Amino acid sequence: MQKEGFCYSFNPKKCEVCxxxxxxxxxxxxxxxxxxxITLANHLGINVxxxxxxxxxxxxxxxxxxxxIFxxxxxxxFFNEMDLNCSVYDYRPKQCRTFPFWDYFKENYEELEEECIGVKRL
Ligand code: SF4
Ligand code: SF4
Incomplete structure:
Protein backbone atom coordinates (compact mmCIF):
# COMPACT_ATOMS: atom_id res chain seq x y z
CA MET A 1 0.00 0.00 0.00
CA GLN A 2 1.33 3.41 -1.00
CA LYS A 3 0.15 6.98 -0.59
CA GLU A 4 1.07 9.98 -2.68
CA GLY A 5 3.60 12.23 -1.02
CA PHE A 6 5.07 9.53 1.24
CA CYS A 7 8.49 7.98 0.71
CA TYR A 8 7.44 4.55 2.00
CA SER A 9 4.97 1.76 1.43
CA PHE A 10 3.02 -0.13 4.09
CA ASN A 11 2.15 -3.83 4.22
CA PRO A 12 -0.85 -4.35 6.59
CA LYS A 13 -0.18 -8.10 6.69
CA LYS A 14 2.75 -7.36 9.00
CA CYS A 15 0.29 -6.32 11.71
CA GLU A 16 -0.50 -10.00 12.31
CA VAL A 17 3.13 -10.58 13.28
CA CYS A 18 3.70 -7.27 15.07
CA ILE A 38 -20.63 9.34 19.08
CA THR A 39 -19.82 6.42 16.78
CA LEU A 40 -17.77 4.63 19.41
CA ALA A 41 -20.21 5.37 22.24
CA ASN A 42 -23.07 3.98 20.12
CA HIS A 43 -21.05 0.89 19.39
CA LEU A 44 -20.39 0.39 23.11
CA GLY A 45 -24.05 1.00 23.93
CA ILE A 46 -23.46 3.98 26.23
CA ASN A 47 -24.13 7.71 25.91
CA VAL A 48 -21.41 10.18 24.97
CA ILE A 69 -0.36 0.17 32.03
CA PHE A 70 0.82 -2.61 29.74
CA PHE A 78 -9.15 -0.36 23.86
CA PHE A 79 -6.17 -2.61 23.23
CA ASN A 80 -7.14 -6.24 23.77
CA GLU A 81 -4.36 -7.72 25.89
CA MET A 82 -5.37 -11.31 25.20
CA ASP A 83 -5.65 -11.13 21.41
CA LEU A 84 -3.11 -8.29 21.08
CA ASN A 85 -5.28 -6.22 18.78
CA CYS A 86 -7.80 -3.38 18.79
CA SER A 87 -11.08 -4.28 20.47
CA VAL A 88 -12.93 -1.53 18.58
CA TYR A 89 -11.16 -1.91 15.24
CA ASP A 90 -14.10 -1.05 12.97
CA TYR A 91 -14.89 2.03 15.08
CA ARG A 92 -11.37 3.31 15.75
CA PRO A 93 -10.63 7.02 15.23
CA LYS A 94 -9.12 8.49 12.07
CA GLN A 95 -5.76 8.87 13.78
CA CYS A 96 -5.57 5.07 14.06
CA ARG A 97 -7.02 4.45 10.60
CA THR A 98 -4.46 6.66 8.88
CA PHE A 99 -1.39 5.25 10.64
CA PRO A 100 1.37 4.97 9.40
CA PHE A 101 0.60 7.64 6.78
CA TRP A 102 0.87 10.63 9.07
CA ASP A 103 2.37 13.90 7.77
CA TYR A 104 4.73 13.84 10.75
CA PHE A 105 6.46 10.76 9.37
CA LYS A 106 7.20 12.45 6.05
CA GLU A 107 10.01 14.20 7.86
CA ASN A 108 10.64 11.52 10.50
CA TYR A 109 10.70 8.25 8.60
CA GLU A 110 13.52 6.77 10.72
CA GLU A 111 11.33 7.10 13.81
CA LEU A 112 8.49 5.27 12.08
CA GLU A 113 10.79 2.54 10.83
CA GLU A 114 11.80 1.79 14.42
CA GLU A 115 8.18 1.41 15.48
CA CYS A 116 6.43 -0.22 12.54
CA ILE A 117 7.72 -3.35 10.84
CA GLY A 118 5.15 -2.89 8.06
CA VAL A 119 6.82 0.07 6.38
CA LYS A 120 9.48 0.01 3.68
CA ARG A 121 11.29 2.92 2.09
CA LEU A 122 10.53 3.24 -1.62
S1 SF4 B 1 3.16 -0.91 14.31
FE1 SF4 B 1 2.82 -1.18 12.10
S2 SF4 B 1 2.91 -3.40 11.75
FE2 SF4 B 1 2.61 -3.05 13.95
S3 SF4 B 1 0.39 -3.18 14.25
FE3 SF4 B 1 0.92 -1.00 13.98
S4 SF4 B 1 0.66 -0.65 11.78
FE4 SF4 B 1 0.75 -2.86 12.05
S1 SF4 C 1 -6.26 1.11 16.93
FE1 SF4 C 1 -6.52 3.04 18.08
S2 SF4 C 1 -8.37 2.69 19.30
FE2 SF4 C 1 -7.66 0.70 18.64
S3 SF4 C 1 -6.35 -0.04 20.34
FE3 SF4 C 1 -5.03 0.98 18.82
S4 SF4 C 1 -4.81 3.07 19.55
FE4 SF4 C 1 -6.62 2.18 20.57
Whole structure:
Protein backbone atom coordinates (compact mmCIF):
# COMPACT_ATOMS: atom_id res chain seq x y z
CA MET A 1 0.00 0.00 0.00
CA GLN A 2 1.33 3.41 -1.00
CA LYS A 3 0.15 6.98 -0.59
CA GLU A 4 1.07 9.98 -2.68
CA GLY A 5 3.60 12.23 -1.02
CA PHE A 6 5.07 9.53 1.24
CA CYS A 7 8.49 7.98 0.71
CA TYR A 8 7.44 4.55 2.00
CA SER A 9 4.97 1.76 1.43
CA PHE A 10 3.02 -0.13 4.09
CA ASN A 11 2.15 -3.83 4.22
CA PRO A 12 -0.85 -4.35 6.59
CA LYS A 13 -0.18 -8.10 6.69
CA LYS A 14 2.75 -7.36 9.00
CA CYS A 15 0.29 -6.32 11.71
CA GLU A 16 -0.50 -10.00 12.31
CA VAL A 17 3.13 -10.58 13.28
CA CYS A 18 3.70 -7.27 15.07
CA UNK A 19 0.66 -7.52 17.33
CA UNK A 20 -0.11 -3.92 18.06
CA UNK A 21 3.12 -2.03 18.55
CA UNK A 22 1.44 1.19 17.44
CA UNK A 23 -1.23 0.76 20.16
CA UNK A 24 1.31 0.09 22.93
CA UNK A 25 4.66 1.28 24.26
CA UNK A 26 5.35 4.88 25.15
CA UNK A 27 2.51 7.08 26.27
CA UNK A 28 0.98 9.26 23.56
CA UNK A 29 -2.14 11.06 22.47
CA UNK A 30 -4.89 9.17 20.65
CA UNK A 31 -7.06 12.04 19.46
CA UNK A 32 -10.73 11.48 18.88
CA UNK A 33 -13.25 13.88 17.33
CA UNK A 34 -16.79 14.53 18.62
CA UNK A 35 -18.26 12.58 15.66
CA UNK A 36 -15.98 9.64 16.41
CA UNK A 37 -16.98 9.74 20.08
CA ILE A 38 -20.63 9.34 19.08
CA THR A 39 -19.82 6.42 16.78
CA LEU A 40 -17.77 4.63 19.41
CA ALA A 41 -20.21 5.37 22.24
CA ASN A 42 -23.07 3.98 20.12
CA HIS A 43 -21.05 0.89 19.39
CA LEU A 44 -20.39 0.39 23.11
CA GLY A 45 -24.05 1.00 23.93
CA ILE A 46 -23.46 3.98 26.23
CA ASN A 47 -24.13 7.71 25.91
CA VAL A 48 -21.41 10.18 24.97
CA UNK A 49 -21.12 11.71 28.47
CA UNK A 50 -20.56 8.29 29.96
CA UNK A 51 -18.11 7.45 27.17
CA UNK A 52 -16.06 10.61 27.77
CA UNK A 53 -15.91 10.01 31.49
CA UNK A 54 -14.88 6.40 31.20
CA UNK A 55 -12.58 6.36 28.19
CA UNK A 56 -11.27 9.85 27.44
CA UNK A 57 -8.93 12.47 28.90
CA UNK A 58 -9.40 16.13 28.05
CA UNK A 59 -6.48 18.30 26.96
CA UNK A 60 -7.56 21.89 26.38
CA UNK A 61 -10.45 21.60 23.97
CA UNK A 62 -9.40 18.20 22.63
CA UNK A 63 -9.97 14.64 23.81
CA UNK A 64 -7.58 11.71 23.80
CA UNK A 65 -8.36 8.04 24.51
CA UNK A 66 -7.14 6.93 27.93
CA UNK A 67 -4.23 4.56 28.31
CA UNK A 68 -3.56 1.69 30.69
CA ILE A 69 -0.36 0.17 32.03
CA PHE A 70 0.82 -2.61 29.74
CA UNK A 71 4.09 -4.52 30.11
CA UNK A 72 6.86 -1.94 30.65
CA UNK A 73 4.83 0.92 29.21
CA UNK A 74 1.31 1.76 28.18
CA UNK A 75 -1.46 0.63 25.89
CA UNK A 76 -4.59 2.27 24.57
CA UNK A 77 -7.51 1.39 26.83
CA PHE A 78 -9.15 -0.36 23.86
CA PHE A 79 -6.17 -2.61 23.23
CA ASN A 80 -7.14 -6.24 23.77
CA GLU A 81 -4.36 -7.72 25.89
CA MET A 82 -5.37 -11.31 25.20
CA ASP A 83 -5.65 -11.13 21.41
CA LEU A 84 -3.11 -8.29 21.08
CA ASN A 85 -5.28 -6.22 18.78
CA CYS A 86 -7.80 -3.38 18.79
CA SER A 87 -11.08 -4.28 20.47
CA VAL A 88 -12.93 -1.53 18.58
CA TYR A 89 -11.16 -1.91 15.24
CA ASP A 90 -14.10 -1.05 12.97
CA TYR A 91 -14.89 2.03 15.08
CA ARG A 92 -11.37 3.31 15.75
CA PRO A 93 -10.63 7.02 15.23
CA LYS A 94 -9.12 8.49 12.07
CA GLN A 95 -5.76 8.87 13.78
CA CYS A 96 -5.57 5.07 14.06
CA ARG A 97 -7.02 4.45 10.60
CA THR A 98 -4.46 6.66 8.88
CA PHE A 99 -1.39 5.25 10.64
CA PRO A 100 1.37 4.97 9.40
CA PHE A 101 0.60 7.64 6.78
CA TRP A 102 0.87 10.63 9.07
CA ASP A 103 2.37 13.90 7.77
CA TYR A 104 4.73 13.84 10.75
CA PHE A 105 6.46 10.76 9.37
CA LYS A 106 7.20 12.45 6.05
CA GLU A 107 10.01 14.20 7.86
CA ASN A 108 10.64 11.52 10.50
CA TYR A 109 10.70 8.25 8.60
CA GLU A 110 13.52 6.77 10.72
CA GLU A 111 11.33 7.10 13.81
CA LEU A 112 8.49 5.27 12.08
CA GLU A 113 10.79 2.54 10.83
CA GLU A 114 11.80 1.79 14.42
CA GLU A 115 8.18 1.41 15.48
CA CYS A 116 6.43 -0.22 12.54
CA ILE A 117 7.72 -3.35 10.84
CA GLY A 118 5.15 -2.89 8.06
CA VAL A 119 6.82 0.07 6.38
CA LYS A 120 9.48 0.01 3.68
CA ARG A 121 11.29 2.92 2.09
CA LEU A 122 10.53 3.24 -1.62
S1 SF4 B 1 3.16 -0.91 14.31
FE1 SF4 B 1 2.82 -1.18 12.10
S2 SF4 B 1 2.91 -3.40 11.75
FE2 SF4 B 1 2.61 -3.05 13.95
S3 SF4 B 1 0.39 -3.18 14.25
FE3 SF4 B 1 0.92 -1.00 13.98
S4 SF4 B 1 0.66 -0.65 11.78
FE4 SF4 B 1 0.75 -2.86 12.05
S1 SF4 C 1 -8.37 2.69 19.30
FE1 SF4 C 1 -7.66 0.70 18.64
S2 SF4 C 1 -6.26 1.11 16.93
FE2 SF4 C 1 -6.52 3.04 18.08
S3 SF4 C 1 -4.81 3.07 19.55
FE3 SF4 C 1 -6.62 2.18 20.57
S4 SF4 C 1 -6.35 -0.04 20.34
FE4 SF4 C 1 -5.03 0.98 18.82
Missing amino acids: KGKCCTGESGYIWITPAEM DEFRLKYLDKFGTKFSIKEK KDGFACI
